[in-house]
Amino acid sequence: MGSIRLVGVLFVVAALGSLVYLESTEVGFAETRTQAPDVSDSRVNPHGPDSQGAQPAPKPADALGDLKEIPVRDTTPSYPPPPLENPQGVAPNNQPDIPLGNVGGFNFDEPLLRVNPTNPANIVVTSHRGILTSTDSGATWFGPTNYPNALGGNGGDTGMTFDSQGRLFWTTLVNRPMPSTVRALQFMEINPTTRATIQAPLDLQVASGDPNPNSEDKEYIVADEYPGSPFTDNLYVIWTKLSGSWSVLVTTSTDNGATWSLPLTLSNGIVDNQPWPSDIAVAPNGDVYAAYHSGGAAGATGFTSVLRSTDGGVSFPQKTSAFTAGQSDVSTNVVGQAGAIPGLQFWMLGSGQPWVLPDPARAGNVYVVTNDDPDNAHGTNGDDADVVFARSTDNGNNWAVTTIPDGSGGAHQIFPFAAIDQFGNIAVAWFDTRRGQTNGFGNLLLDVFATYSTDGGLTWAPAFMVNDANNPFDPDFPNNQRRFPTPQQTPCAKTMATNTETCRIGEYFGIDIDRGAVYLTWIGNTYDMVGNVAGDQLWFDSFWLPTDLSISKTDGQASVVAGEQLTYTVTVDNNGAVDAGNVTVVDTLPTAVSYVSSTVACVESPTDTLTCDLGTLTPSEQVQFDIVVDVGPGAADGAVLTNQAVVSANNPDTDGDNDTATDDTSVTRVVDIVITKEDDFDPIVADSGVPNGRYTVTAMNKGPSNVTDLVVSDILTLPPNVTLHEVNPLSGSWNDATDEWTVSVQAGAQAFLVVFVTVPLEADEADVITNTASVVGSGGGESIINTDDDSDTEVTAIRWPTANWDVFKEYTDGGAGPVDVRLECSEGSGLAFGNPGEDTTPAALQWRRFDIGETQCSVIEEVPGGYYELERTEDCDVDDVEDIDQGGNYACTITNAPTRATFTVQKLYMDGNIEAQPELNISCNTGLPLDQSRTADLVPGPLGSPQTYEVKFVVTEFDDGELDCVVWETGKTGYHASYNCNSSNSSCTAGGPSGIPDDVFFEGPCQFDDVVSLLPDDGPPWHNLCVIRNYAEPVAVDVTKEWIFIGEPSGVDTDYELTLYCDAEIVGGQENCPAGPKEGIAGGNGTTWCTLFEGDDTEVFSADVIPQWPSSHCWVDERVFDNAVEIENGCTDLEISAGEGTACVVTNTVFFEGIPALGRYGQLLMVLVLLLAGLVVYRRP
Missing domain, CATH: 2.60.40.1140 (Collagen-binding surface protein Cna, B-type domain)
Structure with missing residues (x-):
């Protein structure tokens, strides 16, 4: 008791006098000794003063919108199934390590890892004050988020757990602010994917009413995650109070951490002797198991106690020793003291951590994993640490202890950690030195090794290395902390030959297992650009326990018709004791088929290779799915289609013989041929010497298979003068000797044969052409079905070329009269048939038996008296007459107008006289009386001349082209005249005919001869123009x-x-x-x-x-x-x-x-x- 008081006094002195900075995350009480303690000292603090050393200021929690994704390497496993039957003998394939960075912001890490039982893809990693999350089983990571200590100090020794609803609860150690030396526990609820704080930080010492809060250490939290438990979602926290004689405490919450029970002391300070560290776990029936190490680390003294509660943590009346004295004892490894392990320069007291594992699948089974020196002589024989396993089948009352075989040949296995899944599969991992690699200081490098058991710890798989071969852990990384001697320094010296410093690398790392999938995180190194160790960070890896997958497939039929569909039914069973993760079926299709669909997610890449994702299969689960393929219509008759499927998963497979399934199916070919024959023209229009008749023979293959070398005959019966011009197979070949067509046709496709004939004008309209096509057989051996439609005949008539005209007559004055027209054509031996119309009824004309496109025809009319043909449409005169089938139906419209002639007289006084009215005259040889515009109008003169008087004369009802007229003026005193004329529909001269007085005409008149009719709006501005210029006389x-x-x-x-x-x-x-x-x-x-x-x-x-x-x-x-x-x-x-x-x-x-x-x-x-x-x-x- 006096020594305990002395330690307390010295602690105060050290705290106030030496200005030693208190531990940042795992704060113990101040070490009172100035030299490294002897390993037998029962008062050795497992952490010592300032176990973490001076740490950087805590980083604030990341905002939810600033999630950082950590780049990772491809972790997709590829396991060829080994031919092994015993699952304990199958080692998982090593996966690439994934760097997670420095999660907690300190210069060494002590990580934990937990899998969300309600969402196994959700994994959480924590270290010190930081948390990383993944929602895809560790492929990608987000964070870290760092949580500041609500009490004002720093933190460490984090714990976390999921309850049955997938809620994440988190604990950590915190230092209360100086000058207080009290270290407490902090509790929070955190969103497991976004890392947002759900429940604010809570001081568990205050919440639980701890009567003596001081130097709390190494807390762990566990939830009762079993829905069938009477205490579902209870929370339990266990820790060691490193004051006085040390004691292991537990507190319970039944309301999700809102309130906590008064801490219950589990250890006996006198008997247990340094009860530290501890662990706590829950069985499916609600029993709570607590375990802690006792007895120090003297070699033969260390033992492990296990306690059981059956009332939800209210009491722990059952207490046994899973490992008795000397069975769970390893060196604390203080450099320079007895028991130090050569080649290892770091503090190892935490390696005695027990992990208690109630078996969810085997009621009453409980396991404990910890570390032990097999001969209890620390640092003497080269094998100073093994992983040991205690097994109980009666709820922890009795125990059997074994060493987990590791095959290391005397190397060290330190800091073991373990987990158990829903099926009772146990995974254990540790740091291992068996490869004997050393760093530049001569110290050993550490690898992460693991093993597993699927039978409750009776047998174990051979140990295998988890980390990549090029990624061992160098514990002498820069800036790690010194543990001894005090005061601590940063960095810790690394050279074993010249110093006695003991460094720190942390005391545990994280493991969890879910349905056979094991996930690990451990402290490792960072590297500089050239590969040198630069510091520490967390690493992540995973592996799956072996299982036995089997596959079978069938299409349910012995043969299939080429061109039809085939359905394969694939059945996959998980015959193992763990989940099969990422189950994949690779189905190699025969080359003669093509993929159509499947009832599960399958991807075709490359062609004819399907990769089907079945996800996770639980033990004894069976998945059955269909793959539908089209058998190619060209698949050879009698061919055998072989389809092979192989199943694999993330897990190794214990029986590779049942991972492959094959199905064979023979092929037959069946076709349905339809023959049709069509003529392009019926009747065929005769023409001069050109191929004008065409027949198309169509061979349609309605399938379902392709047909090879189909033989079709084509018999053509031609009348006199009609000749065969050409036979043109668009595919295949034609035999002139046999009149047969040979062709291959794919299913659903058609082949064509074109036959050309020439029908000249000499052919008789009474004759016909007969053409018959029929299927003869097949050269490919196909079965031809439905023969009712494999033949067809076409009978075609002959017709002479014909052109028709409908001729309409129109009168501009509304008159009417007979449509007296006829056809005149350039060539052809046909006749013109007239059907003169009356009034507005058209005349029908027809021309036959002519050279199509080479004949010119015109409609000729007899123009009635008093009219002239004003205009006609273009169909009245055709230069290349076509047959009625090619547009040879013409509509001709002829417009007649009454004869009418207009004479325009323009009178110009060249001296500018605009007042003298002209006296103009016209005289014609025929026609009705003159219509004269007697009022002369002034209009602009021609060619810039003075203003002009204009008079119009109109003559009607004359014979077109036989009208002669003279225009002159009666002269005005004092002037003389000159004449000029212009005409678009007659001939004109300026000069008077005989019989007209000379004194009237001066130099005139205008003479118009042979006048034809034009409408007033046709032609140039004037039809007949006479210009008279008057000049003043001297x-x-x-x-x-x-x-x-x-x-x-x-x-x-x-x-x-x-x-x-x-x-x-x-x-x-x-x-x-x-x-x-x-x-x-x-x-x-x-x-x-x-x-x-x-x-x-x-x-x-x-x-x-x-x-x-x-x-x-x-x-x-x-x-x-x-x-x-x-x-x-x-x-x-x-x-x-x-x-x-x-x-x-x-x-x-x-x-x-x-x-x-x-x-x-x-x-x-x-x-x-x-x-x-x-x-x-x-x-x-």
């Missing part, structure tokens, strides 16, 4: 020069100069204007002028001027010389118009001798006096 402008003489005129100079100006063209004058008229020089733009010279008496001068419409103006300027004085100029404003000239007088006065002495001004004064005196000046109009 008019005279007369200027008279008069003189008045005062005095004696003799010797008086009378020179003068007169100039005539006009705003119209001066086209001529008298000899006084010898130079002719001039433009623009004196008179300015737009004027012409002419100078008249001197005269000595009264004179008259004249000029010819062409006036413009409505009038033009002229004026005269005078220049006088010497004694002449201009008295009056009457020519200053002269107006002329078409046909009207003008005259004027210029008067001058000349003074006689003596008057000039008056001087110039005196003479002027004299003139004025004379005027005032009443001198009358005469002006001639």
Whole structure:
């Protein structure tokens, strides 16, 4: 007792004085010794102070939306069934290891693994504060999610369990915040797939009313997952309190963890001596079994106690020793002390962990697996640890102890862990050193080995390696923690030759088994880019226990007809004691068949190979399914179809002889042939020398099989003049000598033979052609059934080529009359048959026995008087007449119109006169009275000429093409005319015929001869056009020069100069204007002028001027010389118009001798006096 108090005092001193950082996840009390303890010390803390060392800060739980999928390798197993009968002798094939990463965020891992009993594909892995989940049996993983300690410290030694409803409950150790040294247990409920927290963290010490919460360690939780148990879904938590004399405690919850019972102490502190670590499990009847290691690790002292509760954990009255003293005892492996195992530099006290396994399939059976040094002399003989097994068949009252055979030849088997499934199959795994591999420090590498038992632990399969051969675990990974001596360091030194440090790698790893499928997770290494060990992480692997699958198949018939369906029935049985996982049937189909369907999921790849997925088969389960195939219609008669199917699973198979099934079926061939013969034309239309008759023989194979070398005869009977042109088999071959066609036809297909004949125009319409086709036989040996339709005959008539016309007559004036028409054709020996119609009834015309496409025919009509053929449709004239079967039915419509001629007269006054109404005339040799548009309309003139008067004349009821007409005008005074004509339906000339007065026509008239009819809206703008242009004629402008003489005129100079100006063209004058008229020089733009010279008496001068419409103006300027004085100029404003000239007088006065002495001004004064005196000046109009 004093030593216990001393330990407590030293713990406080160490905690307050040395500033040793408390354990992050598996916190024990502070170690009081400064040197490594002796292995016999009963007070050795299995974890020691700070067993995990300083750890990184906890990571927050992942958000549900940020799930991380861990990439994995392909883990699809492939097990060729070995020819073994004893399941204990069959080793599973090793699967590729899957890295899971560092789940808990610490530098060594202690993982657990659990399978959801309600959803075996849901697997959960936990380590420290982290959880990974898989929903596809470990193929892919999500997470990890890390859960912070609600009490404020760190955590470790996680436990978890599923209840009968698939709910996941999770526990962990937590350190309460400094300065408190109390370590507690934390409980939560977590979603097993999303890892979301369902029930908030709960302090189990507080919840259970633990009277002395301090240094709790190594807790495990289990649920009663059996629906038939009286305590279904009870939760039990077991742990060791590492204070005082140590004690194993258990608490129970009956309400899914909401409340917990007062902890129940299971161990005896004096007798048990260091009761640690512990385990707890539940049997299907609700019995609870607890087991823990006791007695330390001195070699001969360690034993394992098992307790039983039959009242749902209220009490555990039954207590026995599954392993007595010395039967479950291994070295703690403190380097530098007695008992240390050479080549192993890590702490091993936790290797004595017992695993208690109630058998769900064998009532009353209970098993315990743990570790033991076979000679109890630790570190002496090279075999310091074996896996041992205790077996009870009476609910744990009595035990038989054996060593699980491992065949290692003296190597070490440490840290065993075990699980049992619903069928009582036991799986055990451990770290093993049998390969003897070492690292660079000379320390041993560790492999994960496993074995299993399917008979309740009586026999065991040979041990096999689980991890990949290139993936052993190097326990001396960088940054792992030092366990001894204290204080702990990170990293732990690795060189055995120069130090006495003891490192840590954790004290357990995870295993679970469900229906024969075993899943494992263990601490292993991470590697750098060149393959060197870089740290630690979790690894995952799985294997299945062996079973015995058998397969059979049958199609239920000895033979099958090619082209029909065949159904194979496949039966698979699981004759083993475990589930067969991923059961697959590979069915190799015969090449002559094709896959149609199956009643289970089958995939065809490659062709003719089916892979059918049957999923999981439980023990004694049978699956039966059908595979439907089409037997190829071309399968050879008498051939044998061999179908082989092989079954396999994830599990090894103990009996490979019944994993293959074969079925043989013989083939027969049966065909149903239908022969049909069709002519393309009936009757055949005769034509000149071309193949115009065609027959098609069809051989249809209605199956179900293909037919080879079918022989069909074809007999053709031809009348005179009809000849065979060609026989063309589209497939197969034709024999001219035998008139037989040989052809192979697939089922459901047709073959064709085409026969061409030539029927010329010389053939007789009374003759017929007869053609018969019949099946003769088959060269392939097929059975021909239904022979009623294997022959057919075609009889074909002959017809001469014929073309028909329906001829319609239409009248534009609504009139009616006989349809008097006929056909005129270029060639052919046929006749024209007329059926003249009356009124609107069409005439029917026909032409026969002609060369098709080579004959030209026209419909000819007799046009009634007073009408002309206005238009006809294209079928009235055909250049390549066809037979009525190829479009030789023609519809001809002829439109007649009353004869009608239009004469358009355009009258243009070239001087721009638009007021003078024209007087136009027409005279014709025949026809009805004229219809004249008497009101002339002004229209735009042709070719930019002045505005034009337009008049239309219409003549009707004349003989088409025999109408002659003359158009002329009655001239207007002051103008002369010129004529021009244009016609689209006659000949026209400009000039008058005899008998018309010459003074009427000027240069005309317009003469139109042989006029034909056109409707007003047909042809060019004018049918018959006469254009008459009127030009103004020159008019005279007369200027008279008069003189008045005062005095004696003799010797008086009378020179003068007169100039005539006009705003119209001066086209001529008298000899006084010898130079002719001039433009623009004196008179300015737009004027012409002419100078008249001197005269000595009264004179008259004249000029010819062409006036413009409505009038033009002229004026005269005078220049006088010497004694002449201009008295009056009457020519200053002269107006002329078409046909009207003008005259004027210029008067001058000349003074006689003596008057000039008056001087110039005196003479002027004299003139004025004379005027005032009443001198009358005469002006001639």
